[in-house]
Amino acid sequence: xxxxxxxxxxxxxxxxxxxxxxxxxxxxxxxxxxxxxxxxxxxxxxxxxxxxxxxxxxxxxxxxxxxxxxxxxxxxxxxxxxxxxxxxxxxxxxxxxxxxxxxxxxxxxxxxxxxxxxxxxxxxxxxxxxxxxxxxxxxxxxxxxxxxxxxxxxxxxxxxxxxxxxxxxxxxxxxxxxxxxxxxxxxxxxxxxxxxxxxxxxxxxxxxxxxxxxxxxxxxxxxxxxxxxxxxxxxxxxxxxxxxxxxxxx
Numbered sequence: 001x002x003x004x005x006x007x008x009x010x011x012x013x014x015x016x017x018x019x020x021x022x023x024x025x026x027x028x029x030x031x032x033x034x035x036x037x038x039x040x041x042x043x044x045x046x047x048x049x050x051x052x053x054x055x056x057x058x059x060x061x062x063x064x065x066x067x068x069x070x071x072x073x074x075x076x077x078x079x080x081x082x083x084x085x086x087x088x089x090x091x092x093x094x095x096x097x098x099x100x101x102x103x104x105x106x107x108x109x110x111x112x113x114x115x116x117x118x119x120x121x122x123x124x125x126x127x128x129x130x131x132x133x134x135x136x137x138x139x140x141x142x143x144x145x146x147x148x149x150x151x152x153x154x155x156x157x158x159x160x161x162x163x164x165x166x167x168x169x170x171x172x173x174x175x176x177x178x179x180x181x182x183x184x185x186x187x188x189x190x191x192x193x194x195x196x197x198x199x200x201x202x203x204x205x206x207x208x209x210x211x212x213x214x215x216x217x218x219x220x221x222x223x224x225x226x227x228x229x230x231x232x233x234x235x236x237x238x239x240x241x242x243x244x245x246x247x248x249x250x
Contacts, residue, residue, distance in 0.1 A: 072162020118196035192229020200224035
């Protein structure tokens with residue numbers, strides 16, 4: 001699961017608001033909390049480790065449309081709250097109540113998490129002469145690139161299943177898909193401090209409003225990190241890693 005938060009300009013202790021180009025060719029995210037799936041090797045022109053995103057929640061239309069319409073990322077609107085008290089970081093997420101009205105007639109809790117900021121793992125830009133390999137599990141969560149002799153950004157690849165159903169009956173209708181693609185998106189982290197996440201815990205609540213608690217139960221948090229900094233992605237760098245409909249038809 002990936003919970004994404006955009007802070008408005010002037011938010012206490014915050015970064016400036018993200019910049020979105022008028023053409024949709026560039027997206028800049030200033031603040032983001034990510035709880036994502038374990039990196040996995042994905043097929044494509046250049047197979048690589050990428051984070052599969054089974055669910056992602058945002059709190060504004062621009063973030064929703066940019067990811068869902070271009071890349072097929074499974075984004076939904078939610079109310080997302082993140083607070084830190086010293087080294088303790090707390091987050092909570094809820095969605096509007098439609099099926100069942102609760103004590104709060106507007107929102108139904110979906111998930112909450114807590115994590116304590118531990119030791120610094122590395123900073124971005126990455127140094128020209130490279131960085132020591134990270135200890136487990138961070139070597140799997142945050143694989144470091146080889147040194148290039150120049151300071152470099154850290155690139156965080158993600159992958160989503162872009163599926164657009166058809167219309168009407170038959171295999172190409174509503175039960176099938178007009179588009180069925182694995183889409184890769186590189187996120188460029190340009191300046192950041194990355195810390196180990198200690199004593200991390202997450203709870204996903206059962207809810208009639210959203211199936212995430214039933215489909216993606218969280219039995220244990222195997223690893224967590226805190227990233228504080230700036231990142232961006234450009235749509236002209238996104239790529240189709242595999243066209244599943246075309247390959248299945250062959």
